[in-house]
Every structure is written in structure tokens, then in C-alpha cells.
Amino acid sequence: MHVVVCVKQVPDTExxxxxxxxxxxxxxSGLTFVMNYYDEHAVEEAIRIKERAGGTVTLIAAGPARAAxxxxxxxxxxxxQAIHIQDPALDGLxxxxxxxxxxxxxxxxxxxLVLCGKLATDDxxxxxxxxxxxxxxxxxxxxxxxxxxxxxxATAHREVxxxxxVLEISLxxxxxxxxxxxxxxxxxxxxxxxxxxxxxxxxxxxDLGVDLGGSGAARVRLLGLxxxxxxxxxxMLEGEPAEVVRExxxxxxxxxxxx
Amino acid sequence: MRVEYTEDQxxxxxxxxxxxxxxxxxxxxxxDAAGAFPEEVVAPIARLGLWGMxxxxxxxxxxxxxxxxxxxxxxxxWGDGGVALSVAAHNSLCxxxxxxxxTAEQKRRYLPRLASGEDLGAWCLTExxxxxxxxxxxxxxxxxxxxxxxNGTKAFxxxxxxxxxxxxxxxxxxxxxxxxxxxxxxxxxxxxxRIGKHxxxxxxxxxxxxxxxxxxxxxxxxxxxxxPGEGFRDAMRVLEGGRIGxxxxxxxxxxAALDAAVAYARERRAFGRPIAEFQAxxxxxxxxxxxxxxxxxxxxEAAARAQHGRPYRLESSMAKLFASEAAARAxxxxxxxxxxxxxxxxxxxxxxxxxxxxxxxxxxxSEVQRLIIAREVLA
Ligand SMILES: Cc1cc2nc3c(=O)[nH]c(=O)nc-3n(C[C@H](O)[C@H](O)[C@H](O)COP(=O)(O)OP(=O)(O)OC[C@H]3O[C@@H](n4cnc5c(N)ncnc54)[C@H](O)[C@@H]3O)c2cc1C
Numbered sequence: 001m002h003v004v005v006c007v008k009q010v011p012d013t014e015x016x017x018x019x020x021x022x023x024x025x026x027x028x029s030g031l032t033f034v035m036n037y038y039d040e041h042a043v044e045e046a047i048r049i050k051e052r053a054g055g056t057v058t059l060i061a062a063g064p065a066r067a068a069x070x071x072x073x074x075x076x077x078x079x080x081q082a083i084h085i086q087d088p089a090l091d092g093l094x095x096x097x098x099x100x101x102x103x104x105x106x107x108x109x110x111x112x113l114v115l116c117g118k119l120a121t122d123d124x125x126x127x128x129x130x131x132x133x134x135x136x137x138x139x140x141x142x143x144x145x146x147x148x149x150x151x152x153x154a155t156a157h158r159e160v161x162x163x164x165x166v167l168e169i170s171l172x173x174x175x176x177x178x179x180x181x182x183x184x185x186x187x188x189x190x191x192x193x194x195x196x197x198x199x200x201x202x203x204x205x206x207d208l209g210v211d212l213g214g215s216g217a218a219r220v221r222l223l224g225l226x227x228x229x230x231x232x233x234x235x236m237l238e239g240e241p242a243e244v245v246r247e248x249x250x251x252x253x254x255x256x257x258x259x
Numbered sequence: 260m261r262v263e264y265t266e267d268q269x270x271x272x273x274x275x276x277x278x279x280x281x282x283x284x285x286x287x288x289x290x291d292a293a294g295a296f297p298e299e300v301v302a303p304i305a306r307l308g309l310w311g312m313x314x315x316x317x318x319x320x321x322x323x324x325x326x327x328x329x330x331x332x333x334x335x336x337w338g339d340g341g342v343a344l345s346v347a348a349h350n351s352l353c354x355x356x357x358x359x360x361x362t363a364e365q366k367r368r369y370l371p372r373l374a375s376g377e378d379l380g381a382w383c384l385t386e387x388x389x390x391x392x393x394x395x396x397x398x399x400x401x402x403x404x405x406x407x408x409x410n411g412t413k414a415f416x417x418x419x420x421x422x423x424x425x426x427x428x429x430x431x432x433x434x435x436x437x438x439x440x441x442x443x444x445x446x447x448x449x450x451x452x453r454i455g456k457h458x459x460x461x462x463x464x465x466x467x468x469x470x471x472x473x474x475x476x477x478x479x480x481x482x483x484x485x486x487p488g489e490g491f492r493d494a495m496r497v498l499e500g501g502r503i504g505x506x507x508x509x510x511x512x513x514x515a516a517l518d519a520a521v522a523y524a525r526e527r528r529a530f531g532r533p534i535a536e537f538q539a540x541x542x543x544x545x546x547x548x549x550x551x552x553x554x555x556x557x558x559x560e561a562a563a564r565a566q567h568g569r570p571y572r573l574e575s576s577m578a579k580l581f582a583s584e585a586a587a588r589a590x591x592x593x594x595x596x597x598x599x600x601x602x603x604x605x606x607x608x609x610x611x612x613x614x615x616x617x618x619x620x621x622x623x624x625s626e627v628q629r630l631i632i633a634r635e636v637l638a
Contacts (some may be wrong), residue, residue, distance in 0.1 A: 073274075186274050187274050188307050189309065189311075189327075190322075191308070192321075193316065195267070
């Protein structure tokens with residue numbers, strides 16, 4: 001079983017985000033970057049498949065030089081090889097164009113299954129997985145919480161409103177994973193040392209033979225980014241306990257509308 | 260972390276820090292109260308490869324560089340000082356001594372077990388009547404046929420009551436001073452090896468510290484570690500590396516204290532504003548941040564020298580001395596910033612304040628570090 005996992009490096013969700021003065025991105029100085037949490041689960045799932053059924057795990061990331069750290073982390077967890085798509089043109093791509101670039105990278109290696117995280121925590125788009133399925137002309141299952149592989153097929157469990165949906169898909173397929181699919185392992189120190197010696201294949205968009213002219217050019221344009229509105233300060237209620245409780249209940253009911 | 264590290268060194272730090280944040284820090288208070296080594300951490304630490312940091316990969320270890328090891332110990336200590344001390348002593352002292360002085364057969368026999376965490380390692384130099392003056396040790400090893408018979412008591416042994424492998428310094432020639440000391444590997448279960456008193460400590464309470472007693476404890480000749488009479492010299496070399504670990508450990512505790520102090524100073528209000536707005540508080544935070552960065556530079560410089568095979572005795576003593584005293588000041592200021600809440604166990608700084616004291620004592624007191632540094636300065 002050859003599994004390809006697409007991974008993205010994103011700002012640590014606990015890092016304070018500052019928007020660049022030009023409003024076209026975030027100020028990266030002082031930010032820590034990590035592998036997108038959902039992708040960690042996809043890498044873990046791929047490694048478990050390899051441990052059970054043999055085969056290989058190939059990681060693909062598109063992003064600036066620092067994105068190599070996410071690939072190293074995945075290699076240290078136990079992946080076998082990694083492709084890093086590095087190209088100044090990546091900056092201007094929308095999700096669909098990026099999916100076309102990733103499609104070409106996936107097509108350059110043998111694969112039976114493509115795994116992605118359900119979404120990336122930085123831009124919350126959840127587009128790449130479904131777009132890959134479309135471009136690769138493969139069946140897909142999204143937000144999967146359990147994946148069982150059969151002979152040429154896979155059974156995927158998804159949590160839907162009020163229950164669990166069970167799908168059967170033929171392989172190869174694209175599957176995006178939910179965070180409760182597994183508990184990702186920590187990279188081990190020997191794994192990190194091994195990963196250090198594993199070469200990462202660097203490719204440009206041109207190396208992949210993708211021509212983004214015309215239809216590939218961004219069809220979505222970023223107009224601006226704004227920080228979320230500051231939270232209004234908390235309010236302290238003062239007075240006799242009975243009075244305060246009555247007032248609190250009234251506020252919860254009438255203002256916060258949570259009761 | 261301030262120094263520019265390589266990608267894999269950053270990954271080591273990030274991984275261990277995340278492990279410490281999730282698996283150690285939330286339990287540190289309970290482990291401190293229990294005052295015993297938490298056996299449940301042995302397996303997860305083994306999965307990370309942290310028991311075999313000094314062990315070469317072909318013997319099951321991680322074989323990581325000295326800077327990565329310092330980063331890993333720093334990150335562990337940020338989560339729990341006692342667990343970090345156990346891991347540091349296991350790697351630097353016990354496994355480290357076998358890596359340095361062991362025969363191929365000894366390495367093959369003991370290092371895989373130590374690297375996997377199947378056996379924990381202990382290193383026994385200190386005795387009830389000799390600590391700083393380690394060459395004054397009284398434990399005797401006497402030859403009987405093709406075996407050695409050990410008699411004596413070792414004090415303050417980290418992992419003393421839980422180890423499977425003990426490296427023991429003993430006197431083989433009573434007339435040869437420090438040249439009459441040799442090292443031995445003694446396995447748990449060897450008749451005559453008895454675990455003595457389990458120490459109830461001020462801090463580092465999640466690390467096991469015990470007395471280890473040898474009463475006509477007989478070991479085969481091939482259990483001697485290193486050349487006869489070279490045990491003390493090897494032990495001093497082992498401590499040079501160990502001190503980088505204690506410096507890193509102190510740094511992790513200091514950073515944990517600073518993180519807690521910063522968070523508390525932002526949150527706690529007095530006289531109508533957060534105490535972080537008082538210059539008196541800001542200066543304490545500024546001094547701590549500066550001193551910890553300086554400590555990091557010293558620790559990592561010593562580690563980098565070790566890694567590149569350059570002499571580092573002076574540097575490791577300076578790193579250990581400065582980092583442990585800087586971290587002790589960091590913890591003391593963090594308690595001060597917490598006011599009364601710093602004095603009670605609900606906040607982690609109370610524990611860090613106690614834990615950090617060990618760094619000024621273990622593997623050579625601050626006074627001993629100054630002796631070593633002065634000797635080099637005056638040489
Ligand atoms: C938690 C813990 C874990 C430990 N783990 C281990 C272990 O795993 N293995 C092991 O072998 N040991 C271990 N030790 C022992 C530790 O290394 C010694 O406690 C330390 O070296 C000091 O020795 P001592 O306690 O005998 O103090 P002493 O040597 O008696 O020192 C008492 C005081 O005198 C000072 N002093 C001594 N000589 C001089 C001098 N020449 N000039 C100036 N001042 C001097 C000292 O600095 C100190 O302030 C551990 C100790 C602790 C507390």
C-alpha cells in the first residue's frame with residue numbers, strides 16, 4: 001500500500017497572530033510554525049497503514065523553505081520520503097491552483113491512497129482534499145473518523161448530524177481525516193536522526209510540468225485580512241449575593257441569551 | 260530558545276517540549292506530593308528514545324548530538340524537574356560511563372537495555388562521608404580469585420532503588436589515592452547489593468534517590484568498567500558531560516519559572532492595574548530573561564564543544580554554575596512575583612523553587628565548580 005500524505009506547515013494555533021501592514025498576510029517574525037494538527041493525524045494514519053500492510057508513506061508539502069520542518073517532523077514520525085514544492089509563484093495561488101500543483105506532485109509517485117487533514121487551521125478552507133479528488137478523478141471521503149482498508153476498497157466512517165455514516169470507496173481514493181481518527185505519535189529521537197539523513201526532493205512548479213497560465217491563475221483574490229474584534233471587557237456584578245444572582249440570571253437570559 | 264539551532268535540533272526541542280507540556284507538566288504536582296518516581300513515564304519516554312540519547316544507534320540508542328541532548332533535557336525540565344533529573348543521570352552518568360569506558364562486550368550487553376528503558380541506570384560515586392571530596396571514597400573492592408568483592412555504602416544515588424544497572428566506583432588499591440579507584444558494573448539482583456534508605460527530599464521529588472549498600476557483593480572480573488585505577492579519572496570525565504545536562508536542566512526550570520511569572524504578572528491586579536505594569540516587576544522579569552539567555556549560551560557552547568570533540572571541562576563547569584544560579588534566582592523572583600500565591604502549592608513556582616536548588620548541589624556543588632574554574636583560570 002503506497003500512501004501519499006499532503007501536509008501543510010501553519011502557525012502554532014497558540015501563537016499570537018499579527019496581520020501584516022499591507023493586509024495580505026500575517027507577520028511571520030517571531031511566529032512558531034508547526035505541522036497542521038489535522039495533517040499530523042493523516043501522517044499517523046498513513047504510518048499505521050504501512051505498519052499493518054507494508055508499503056511506503058510519501059509526504060508532499062508546498063510552501064516556503066521553512067515548510068521543510070513539517071516534512072522532517074513527518075519523516076521523524078516514520079514516513080519514508082518527502083517532496084517539497086518550493087516556488088515563489090506559490091504565494092499568489094488560490095486553493096484550486098495549489099491543488100493542481102499538488103495533483104502533479106502526487107501523480108509523480110506511485111499511490112493507492114491519498115490522505116489529507118480535513119482542513120488547515122490557518123485558513124480553514126477545507127478545499128484541497130476534495131479538489132485533489134476532482135483533479136485526480138478519484139472517489140473521496142471527507143472528515144473521516146475511522147478508515148478500514150479492504151481488497152481494493154476502503155470503508156470510511158464519518159460523523160454526521162445525529163449518527164455515523166459508513167461509506168465504501170474504491171481505491172485509489174482521497175481521504176481527509178478528522179482529529180479523532182487516531183492519536184498521533186511523537187517523533188522519536190532515533191526517528192529525527194533518521195529523518196535528518198533522508199533527502200527531501202525539492203521541486204518547482206515548472207519541474208512538475210504544471211502550466212498555471214490562463215485557467216490556473218488565481219480566480220480568488222484576497223481583498224484583506226482583519227483581526228477579530230477585541231473581546232469586550234468582563235463585567236463585575238456587585239451587591240448582596242441574592243441580588244447578584246438574580247441580576248446574573250437576568251443577564252444570561254436577556255443579554256447573553258444562553259438560558 | 261534563543262540560539263540558532265539546526266532544523267533537527269529544533270525538532271528535538273519542539274517534540275520533547277510538547278511531550279513535557281502534555282504528559283509531564285499536568286502531573287508534576289501530584290508526583291511531587293507522592294515523592295516517588297512515576298513508573299508510568301518509563302514507556303512513553305522510551306518511545307521517544309530519551310533513555311538512549313547517549314547510546315549509539317547500532318546499540319539501540321538515538322545517538323543524538325550533545326546540543327540536541329541538552330535541548331531535550333531542558334524541555335523535560337520545563338515540564339518536570341525530577342523526571343528530567345532521572346533521564347539526565349541515566350544518560351549522562353550511567354550509560355555515558357559505559358559508552359566512554361566499556362568494552363565492546365559490556366556495551367553490547369548493557370547499552371541496549373538502558374536505551375530501551377528495560378533497565379534504568381544508576382551511577383554511584385557519592386558516599387555518606389565523601390561527596391565533593393569524591394576521591395576520599397571508602398567503598399572497597401577486593402580481589403577474590405577471578406572475582407571482585409565489593410563492600411561499602413553509596414549515598415544519594417539517583418534511581419538508586421529502581422535501577423537495573425549500577426555503575427559503582429570503589430577503591431581497588433588503598434595506597435594509591437585517586438589512582439586506586441576503579442569502576443564496576445553491578446546488576447540488580449546480584450547477591451550482596453541491597454537498596455538502603457529511600458530519601459525524602461526538598462525538591463526533585465519525582466526522581467528516585469536512595470542509598471545503595473554493598474555487603475560482600477561479588478561480581479565477575481569482566482564487570483570491571485575501564486582500566487584498573489582509572490575509575491576516578493573516568494568518573495571526572497563523565498561528570499564533565501553530566502554538568503552540561505544539569506545546566507540544561509536548570510535552564511528548563513528557569514524558563515518554566517519565567518513563563519509562570521510572566522503569565523501571573525499579566526493577570527494579577529493590584530492598585531487598579533496588572534502588576535506587570537509596575538516597573539519593579541518588569542525589572543525582575545527583564546533580569547531573569549537576560550540571565551536565562553546568557554545561561555543558554557553557556558550551556559550550548561559547552562555542548563557544542565563536546566560535540567566537536569574539543570575540551571570542555573572549563574565550559575561545562577561555567578555553564579553548570581551560571582545556569583543553576585541564574586535559574587535559582589529566576590525561581591526566587593517568580594515566587595516573589597506571585598506574592599503569597601507563590602508560597603503555596605497551587606502554583607507551580609513553589610515546586611520549581613524547591614526543585615532548582617538541587618542544580619546548585621548535584622554533580623558538583625557551586626563551590627566545586629568555582630574550584631574547577633579557578634584552577635583553569637590560574638593554570
Ligand atoms: C537529589 C540528589 C541526587 C544525587 N544523585 C547522585 C548520583 O546519582 N550519584 C552520585 O554519586 N551522587 C549523587 N548525588 C550526590 C551529590 O553529587 C553530592 O551531594 C554533592 O556532590 C555534594 O556532596 P556532599 O553532599 O557530600 O556535600 P559536601 O561535599 O559535604 O559539601 C558540603 C558543603 O561544603 C562545600 N565544600 C566542600 N568542599 C569544599 C571545598 N574544597 N571548597 C569550598 N567548599 C567546599 C560544598 O560546596 C558544600 O557547600 C546526588 C545528590 C542529590 C541531593
